[in-house]
Amino acid sequence: MMRFLLPLAAFIVLVGFLAVGLNLKPREVPSPLIGKPAPVFQSQSLHEPERILASKDNLGKVWLLNVWASWCVSCREEHPLLVELAKSGIVPIYGLNYKDKRDLALQWLSQYGDPYTISVVDPEGRIGIDYGVYGVPETYVIDKNGVIRHKQIGPVTIESLEKKILPLIKELQG
Amino acid sequence: MIPELGNFALILALLLAITQGTLPIIGAARGIPSWIALARPVVQGQFVFLAIAFGCLAYSFVSNDFSVLNVARNSNSELPIQYRIAASWGSHEGSLLLWVFMLAAWSVAVSVFSRHLPDEMVARVLGVMGLVSVGFILFLLVTSNPFDRLFPAALEGSDLNPLLQDPGMVIHPPMLYMGYVGFSVAFAFAIAALISGQMDAAWARWSRPWTTVAWVFLTIGIMLGSWWAYYELGWGGWWFWDPVENASFLPWLVGTALVHSLAVTEKRGSFKSWTVLLAICAFSLSLLGTFLVRSGVLTSVHAFATDPTRGVFILAFLVIVIGSSLLLFAWRAPKVGLGGKFDLVSRESMLLANNLLLMVAAGSVLLGTLYPLIMDSLDLGKISVGPPYFEAVFVPLMTPAIFLMGLGPLARWKQASLPELMLRLRWAFGVSVITALLMPFVMGEWKPLVSFGLLLAFWIIATIFVSIQQRLRNSGQGGLFAKLAKQSRSYYSMHLAHLGIAIFIIGVTLVNGYETEKDVRMEIGSTVTMGGYTFRFNGASPVSGPNYKAMRGDIDVLRNGEKIRVMQPEKRTYNASGMAMTEPAIDTGFLRDLYVAMGEPLENGAWVVRVYHKPFVDWIWFGCLLMAFGGMLAVTDRRYRLKMHSKHVETAAVEDGKRVTNNNTGLATGGRKA
Numbered sequence: 001m002m003r004f005l006l007p008l009a010a011f012i013v014l015v016g017f018l019a020v021g022l023n024l025k026p027r028e029v030p031s032p033l034i035g036k037p038a039p040v041f042q043s044q045s046l047h048e049p050e051r052i053l054a055s056k057d058n059l060g061k062v063w064l065l066n067v068w069a070s071w072c073v074s075c076r077e078e079h080p081l082l083v084e085l086a087k088s089g090i091v092p093i094y095g096l097n098y099k100d101k102r103d104l105a106l107q108w109l110s111q112y113g114d115p116y117t118i119s120v121v122d123p124e125g126r127i128g129i130d131y132g133v134y135g136v137p138e139t140y141v142i143d144k145n146g147v148i149r150h151k152q153i154g155p156v157t158i159e160s161l162e163k164k165i166l167p168l169i170k171e172l173q174g
Numbered sequence: 175m176i177p178e179l180g181n182f183a184l185i186l187a188l189l190l191a192i193t194q195g196t197l198p199i200i201g202a203a204r205g206i207p208s209w210i211a212l213a214r215p216v217v218q219g220q221f222v223f224l225a226i227a228f229g230c231l232a233y234s235f236v237s238n239d240f241s242v243l244n245v246a247r248n249s250n251s252e253l254p255i256q257y258r259i260a261a262s263w264g265s266h267e268g269s270l271l272l273w274v275f276m277l278a279a280w281s282v283a284v285s286v287f288s289r290h291l292p293d294e295m296v297a298r299v300l301g302v303m304g305l306v307s308v309g310f311i312l313f314l315l316v317t318s319n320p321f322d323r324l325f326p327a328a329l330e331g332s333d334l335n336p337l338l339q340d341p342g343m344v345i346h347p348p349m350l351y352m353g354y355v356g357f358s359v360a361f362a363f364a365i366a367a368l369i370s371g372q373m374d375a376a377w378a379r380w381s382r383p384w385t386t387v388a389w390v391f392l393t394i395g396i397m398l399g400s401w402w403a404y405y406e407l408g409w410g411g412w413w414f415w416d417p418v419e420n421a422s423f424l425p426w427l428v429g430t431a432l433v434h435s436l437a438v439t440e441k442r443g444s445f446k447s448w449t450v451l452l453a454i455c456a457f458s459l460s461l462l463g464t465f466l467v468r469s470g471v472l473t474s475v476h477a478f479a480t481d482p483t484r485g486v487f488i489l490a491f492l493v494i495v496i497g498s499s500l501l502l503f504a505w506r507a508p509k510v511g512l513g514g515k516f517d518l519v520s521r522e523s524m525l526l527a528n529n530l531l532l533m534v535a536a537g538s539v540l541l542g543t544l545y546p547l548i549m550d551s552l553d554l555g556k557i558s559v560g561p562p563y564f565e566a567v568f569v570p571l572m573t574p575a576i577f578l579m580g581l582g583p584l585a586r587w588k589q590a591s592l593p594e595l596m597l598r599l600r601w602a603f604g605v606s607v608i609t610a611l612l613m614p615f616v617m618g619e620w621k622p623l624v625s626f627g628l629l630l631a632f633w634i635i636a637t638i639f640v641s642i643q644q645r646l647r648n649s650g651q652g653g654l655f656a657k658l659a660k661q662s663r664s665y666y667s668m669h670l671a672h673l674g675i676a677i678f679i680i681g682v683t684l685v686n687g688y689e690t691e692k693d694v695r696m697e698i699g700s701t702v703t704m705g706g707y708t709f710r711f712n713g714a715s716p717v718s719g720p721n722y723k724a725m726r727g728d729i730d731v732l733r734n735g736e737k738i739r740v741m742q743p744e745k746r747t748y749n750a751s752g753m754a755m756t757e758p759a760i761d762t763g764f765l766r767d768l769y770v771a772m773g774e775p776l777e778n779g780a781w782v783v784r785v786y787h788k789p790f791v792d793w794i795w796f797g798c799l800l801m802a803f804g805g806m807l808a809v810t811d812r813r814y815r816l817k818m819h820s821k822h823v824e825t826a827a828v829e830d831g832k833r834v835t836n837n838n839t840g841l842a843t844g845g846r847k848a
Contacts, residue, residue, distance in 0.1 A: 004447070004503060004504040004507045004508055005504040007451060007454075007455075007500050007503065007504075008497070008500035008501055008503070008504055011458075011496055011497065011500055012497075014544075015489070015492070015493055015497075017544065017547060017548050018465070018489055018492075018547070019489060021547040021548075071753070
């Protein structure tokens with residue numbers, strides 16, 4: 001009898017691991033950049049190509065860097081939330097328009113709304129490489145000293161906003 | 175309207191599935207004939223409603239109804255019609271609907287081809303399949319309804335994943351699912367046997383053809399997936415040990431063990447509880463595969479739709495199905511008994527050893543697939559297990575298995591003599607060693623691993639020859655062809671499938687040993703030479719497809735200065751998703767493939783181009799086809815056709831399979847005509 005129970009026992013152990021695994025997020029690969037100064041960049045603004053934005057201009061305030069593209073489907077999912085967040089005026093959102101075409105990006109913003117204080121362009125994805133972007137969308141919380149404090153991989157959700165991002169911003173601003 | 179009809183049909187199918195999963199089983203336990211008789215009509219009704227549901231979904235895709243969420247997410251009005259149909263099963267929801275639809279199709283097949291089975295048995299088997307169906311339809315309705323509406327409706331859909339827009343991908347998932355779901359029949363037979371406590375050679379004979387057919391589908395499904403990865407992903411690889419690939423490979427390994435173990439149970443009455451356990455395992459791994467792919471516990475290139483709430487549902491379902499069947503196994507299997515005895519050296523012992531090796535291999539693949547998850551669960555860090563682990567574990571396990579594969583068919587049942595076997599096989603061994611040592615020189619360079627791989631392949635081929643030769647010698651009078659015709663199909667099918675393994679090994683060994691690959695910058699008019707072929711780049715030009723734009727390279731292939739063909743690899747950008755795809759050009763040949771893929775554009779019309787020369791790579795898939803063909807041949811063996819007409823033969827067949835096939839030639843031809 002005992003040995004006939006072995007397969008069941010093995011299965012129960014397996015289920016234990018699967019159950020724990022379900023609550024983990026395999027996509028949450030810890031970013032080595034958290035707690036490190038945000039990589040410095042300097043690039044054209046999406047709306048006014050002659051205007052150059054440098055990341056050091058943002059020193060002294062807490063800001064979000066949101067990586068987006070017009071070809072990205074999940075960006076459409078998080079976009080209404082970002083628009084609302086921008087309206088609330090809690091935190092400025094800067095966009096990094098990643099590997100995109102200017103006309104498509106502008107059209108996309110006029111269609112779905114523009115939550116960004118400024119969007120900078122990254123047509124070749126160079127800035128993206130510095131930041132370790134491996135999927136769009138991604139969102140970074142950067143503090144007053146220009147240090148990355150949090151990285152959200154995938155679309156921003158109400159839950160992630162309320163549980164993690166907003167409390168963190170409040171703490172950093174305070 | 176149409177999607178609501180589909181939804182309604184799905185709900186009706188659920189109600190029928192609940193009926194199918196309860197009344198016939200209770201009826202069989204209590205001996206209520208009318209409840210037992212309910213099984214067949216209910217199965218057929220469920221099939222009809224699932225067919226309606228599936229038809230409604232396909233219709234929504236074909237008619238571009240973007241008010242259905244599933245359609246809006248996975249289709250686009252520019253998508254060609256064949257891919258719009260395929261998109262019905264390209265999404266998570268659709269693929270699950272396909273899963274239950276196939277389960278219903280298998281159930282109908284069981285209800286039709288089971289006239290010779292006792293009614294209680296059919297009621298139990300169909301009942302178990304009904305319970306599985308209940309779980310899946312509930313899953314669909316509760317967490318992943320394919321008919322959910324989108325309000326307001328989208329004007330345009332976001333397109334099917336471009337990776338899936340390919341003919342190979344149209345048939346790969348249905349084939350794979352036919353295999354996964356097919357194991358549910360073997361599973362249902364096993365559970366029915368455990369419930370009834372009745373488990374004899376006749377039981378093995380009933381479930382054997384079903385298992386073989388499922389195994390054939392799974393083989394073809396995996397082959398198509400591997401072939402698709404080869405020509406579509408543009409990396410030139412054919413197997414990546416990706417979690418999703420492993421999820422299909424695990425049931426295959428266990429299914430292979432099950433096919434062999436069933437053979438022993440049928441012919442010798444041994445391995446009974448082991449066979450039942452394998453049947454439970456094969457189906458459990460099919461379910462686990464679905465769980466791994468659909469729940470998001472593992473990251474993979476295949477992760478199309480992942481959602482933890484779905485994961486919780488599937489995990490609960492897994493616990494109920496697998497947990498209760500293993501519990502039933504622990505409770506009832508001791509009564510089933512072990513069956514006939516056999517010696518340490520016998521065909522049984524070799525099959526058992528092979529079974530164990532296959533199971534250990536499956537176990538280590540499972541471990542490698544889940545290891546990152548286990549480490550993560552125990553908070554030991556995030557790691558990933560790559561091909562080096564799988565190759566290091568898999569090859570040493572398969573080596574003795576392949577050696578036994580040559581010995582087994584020649585060994586006697588019950589008791590064999592090792593010295594006699596060695597005597598019979600010394601030529602086969604000598605020939606395979608010598609050829610394996612010499613062959614690499616023909617290919618141009620001697621490599622130890624190549625020689626070793628070829629040894630395994632030639633050993634299989636040589637033992638097949640010895641087996642056939644000795645079998646013919648013992649087949650009495652008559653000419654060569656008369657003797658050949660006398661052997662049963664199941665005998666040939668075994669050798670054909672084994673030959674498929676040999677061909678597969680040759681392909682893998684030679685492509686790993688001798689493939690060459692170059693990543694070159696090509697200016698217009700420049701050439702690169704590889705494996706005796708010269709590739710000349712004539713530049714790239716824009717072309718546009720139905721739903722994509724592409725740059726198409728134009729490359730002449732020259733051999734000895736003569737142009738033998740033009741290759742046109744493409745780099746596509748899909749309109750709706752903006753995704754870039756590499757569409758390599760492949761020149762397929764019997765002895766080699768030429769494979770060209772476009773990399774990145776450079777200035778002045780130059781491109782980075784990847785060129786591969788892959789000797790014998792197609793033998794990999796040809797070997798898989800031979801295995802599948804062997805399986806098909808086994809199912810058409812006359813003893814299965816025979817039993818449709820004469821029930822009484824079964825009991826005699828159990829005594830001695832060989833005698834029955836020889837004595838009943840007349841009957842069998844009668845059966846074939848009818």
